[in-house]
Amino acid sequence: MATKIEGIFTPHVVPLDAQGNICEAELRRYIEWLIGKGVHGLYPNGSTGEFVRFSPDERRRIVRIVCDQAAGRVPVLAGAAEANARETIATCETYTEYGARAVAIVSPYYYRLSPESVYAYFREIARNSPIDVTLYNIPMFASPIDVPTIRRLAEFDRIVGIKDSSGDLPFMMRMIRDVRPIRPDFVFLSGWEPVLVPMFLIGCDGGTNAISGVVPELTRRLFDLVRAGQIAEAMTLQYRLLELFDAMLYSADFPEGFRAGVELRGFAVGQSRQPMSDTQRIDRAALQRVLQCILSESGYVEPPAEGCPPRTGSIDRDRVAQITANVVHELRQRGVL
Amino acid sequence: MATKIEGIFTPHVVPLDAQGNICEAELRRYIEWLIGKGVHGLYPNGSTGEFVRFSPDERRRIVRIVCDQAAGRVPVLAGAAEANARETIATCETYTEYGARAVAIVSPYYYRLSPESVYAYFREIARNSPIDVTLYNIPMFASPIDVPTIRRLAEFDRIVGIKDSSGDLPFMMRMIRDVRPIRPDFVFLSGWEPVLVPMFLIGCDGGTNAISGVVPELTRRLFDLVRAGQIAEAMTLQYRLLELFDAMLYSADFPEGFRAGVELRGFAVGQSRQPMSDTQRIDRAALQRVLQCILSESGYVEPPAEGCPPRTGSIDRDRVAQITANVVHELRQRGVL
């Protein structure tokens, strides 16, 4: 039986060469690095991977390279949305051959479809796909998938989970509440890094997070901290990731800031296919400083020579200590310790 | 020199056969009918034409067929947006060869880009396209193009106009006010049929309107009425078109209602590529009734046997008469009559 999809999957960028074509060597080197840093899985052709800016042939090539490089060491969740249901299904077949663990299919975009049409679209795919399907809800960019629709779609065995990038906690809770009872194996992934820890705490199985392509060691650590019940530490790290996330998200149109972040980690990602005007420049020096400070705080790199701003974390240490003491007290009262 | 783009261009649907493939014969027959009914131009690969649901090859084939069938009798404004600027430019070259009058390029979609990125995208195309370009602003579905951006883009000779589907009159007025002084030849087309007459009155040169694919004789008549200064009559017709527009827009996810409308005019458009659920059914009988009543009112067809609801038009006849009298009075005072 297929392994459960869980943990943090990386929706990675695609390095381009000077001609704007896919740079296979650098893509392979980057994938290798991500696996080495402990990502739980890979997610080619996501929004971060700019799937809409590649041709159908290029999208297939990207998945082929990634599956080949991963070589079964980590699962691949391949973005498979094409122009229409028929071509999407054909692509699902191709990705099955390539060895993907599952596909992720974004809700129809451009047009804003009604829930009924969103349902019909995914039902058509669920009935015909030879590979497990995870739904991809990103209401900022595509037709929203609402709770009743996800519940109806969970009746198809082929649909095994949902990745939600709304960042809406109550929405996620309502989905979990309505779907888990009828499909205990259904997987919930959050694609919104500012609330990763809260998402894990309400029961998410993992995430697909662009930031994990820039600081895979930190997202892995955050995940492990939560699993180990070290919520306060995880939350402190969450604050650091928010800072980095904001720096990359608001420095340029998405995903350009994340591409700059990957470049700062040592990969030549090349110029985006989306042209930039003369005044558009990411302040790479500022981004580098934020990045280095965050990584050095966790001991991954040396702090910058000029030092880092003081960390006056919002979670005060006293409270962490107090909570810890309370936990122990509670556990003792229950006879666990 | 190329003729000016003006009048009502039809963003037409694409008939599909039972296998979901383009039905060339029916497409040609439909194009022929549209030309016969007096449309000023044709607009393949628009939102109505579901360009995002076809493959790049199919999109090219659609334009080839339409240009071939039109054979120079009416200009073709071909939707040319592809996955990225490079491929869009390549497609512009192809459509030049096919004989298109110009291309229409929708603002980047999926991601919501900043004005600066929208500018950079169109600048790249303007610098490399061998064919005239009209911008396509449809903020409901794609990154919005704002007034300062349109003004900057109007500095490129290759960019000859804009099609705006926001339906926002003051926005259109601000564009016209800012662009006409520096580019008197720049073309403004409205893609929002509920306000066509007002759009013409504020100075638009034409429209690209899905409804003209269903009732081309009525949109042509509306345009001619405005040109003849018969505003009150045009406005009465505008009210009728609003009714029909609402019936088609709100009966199903766009553009399914318009596809049903085309079918009622005698063309086999086939099933959409967007799957429908079991409960999704357009009430074709109701739509047929609205359509027939509107067409019969203008004398194009017989009214339905069961009759039409009374037309208690909002523009009362007395006011029209009064305005007419005032116009005459005014003209006499000025010595024109």
Next chain:
Amino acid sequence: MATKIEGIFTPHVVPLDAQGNICEAELRRYIEWLIGKGVHGLYPNGSTGEFVRFSPDERRRIVRIVCDQAAGRVPVLAGAAEANARETIATCETYTEYGARAVAIVSPYYYRLSPESVYAYFREIARNSPIDVTLYNIPMFASPIDVPTIRRLAEFDRIVGIKDSSGDLPFMMRMIRDVRPIRPDFVFLSGWEPVLVPMFLIGCDGGTNAISGVVPELTRRLFDLVRAGQIAEAMTLQYRLLELFDAMLYSADFPEGFRAGVELRGFAVGQSRQPMSDTQRIDRAALQRVLQCILSESGYVEPPAEGCPPRTGSIDRDRVAQITANVVHELRQRGVL
């Protein structure tokens, strides 16, 4: 029988003295000026009049002063919304005594109510008000009133019209289409000045427009031009008003720009009750220039010494001439001339 409400009503500002209290003398002088400039009616306690920033007692005093000053020369449409239905009804009684022609009642604000609650609120008032009521729809600030709700409310004789500030033309058309057949006397007023001429052309009876408190002679002229069928001239003036409107709307938080405009016409309006920060300053010099240029164009004042920017109006003169010629041709064909 009461006269029909039509034409342009002025939602006027309230001059304040140095202590922030209502300055009755200046308010009376301003009202007198407005009447002298030809406004069709007065509208105290509108959004422009900052009704929410006055106490219930102050609101009553404002209406009393305005009714007294108008002295029956022009009708007064008094904003009567209070904290709840009961107090609103009591205020309706008071305004009846003051001699108001009708009251305008904004849809409930702060909470965003459902259509059913909006209906219940106005029904309660309609059943108990001793004075004619016009509904006030301003979805930007208050609970929206939708088309089915307005249709249901039109069944109450006491409700005689609606003022809509959405600026949404198709929405207004849908209201007119649905309500006129059952209530031919129902009044439709537009509160959105950028589309006044189009609103009149689709059948509106008048407007309630803040800009008429600044340039009452121009809004009156625009109204008269439309009534006289001089659409092209009206539209040229519409473009000028848009420029002035934008200058006042975007120079500061509403209605501060309009208060500055009134001041430039010679009235001491005083400081707003909404505090301003140190960096908030309206560029009164720039606003003055726009205002003077627009007024001088119509011959009301001398142009500024430094001159005005050239008017490269969007409605070219040739088209106006052509439309006029067509109108004459049309009228001759019909035997009217």
Next chain:
Amino acid sequence: MATKIEGIFTPHVVPLDAQGNICEAELRRYIEWLIGKGVHGLYPNGSTGEFVRFSPDERRRIVRIVCDQAAGRVPVLAGAAEANARETIATCETYTEYGARAVAIVSPYYYRLSPESVYAYFREIARNSPIDVTLYNIPMFASPIDVPTIRRLAEFDRIVGIKDSSGDLPFMMRMIRDVRPIRPDFVFLSGWEPVLVPMFLIGCDGGTNAISGVVPELTRRLFDLVRAGQIAEAMTLQYRLLELFDAMLYSADFPEGFRAGVELRGFAVGQSRQPMSDTQRIDRAALQRVLQCILSESGYVEPPAEGCPPRTGSIDRDRVAQITANVVHELRQRGVL
């Protein structure tokens, strides 16, 4: 020195008698019950308390009654927003005399003000209020307060905290991150119950939650669980509260569902001042069932005779056990146990 504001404050409803007037006896009885159930504080004149539907005199009377009844046993956070800054400041003085601990002042509503105007408004109040002020951000109903503005306002000693009802976790994190370093005593309260536990985990000091007026024992318990580090139990309770919250929020226009909830706990709240139409009826039986099941689950009341739906909680017990084991393991490794 004044005690710090923390814990869950109850924005309570105001019971009305048959004539729609404040029912003082029932209000006192209700306040007494809330204190008995362990609420940390009281919050009259909040959105739940329908402050906009009372007259200025009534609002003062409500605060007077509540302060009197509380008699210092729990702090009172009194909603003090009036028509303008001057009257708001006067009301702050009155509430100081009544013995309120602090006031809560909603951002200006009706108009949507710019950040600069929001700043100016609160600065004016901060400079003149004799009582501590907490800001109230509820972007759904009033002008939003953004992060830079809150940071600037935190420079005034008189402003001691913010209540945020956006439910936006990253927004709260950004506020905490930017304000805590300069004002360690600044209080952050969340007004959005679906995410209470996550809000506490990111560092919030408390909440002001309508639901605590219906099930004060449960919100108190949730707060205590978090303080004791029992996150998994708290989260399970959070899921239950979400269910109840949804039932009250979506059964009617806010806050009618919450008023029904209070009634089910044994208080005669009377009819709302917002009229209801004939078809508007809250399904009190359904709400009663949800309420009783949730309360019985925690042992506060007997379950309903017909039983409750099975609780297939989203946080599976195994994971809770595993997290607990991990915590113990971690603590042992650190030498804490």
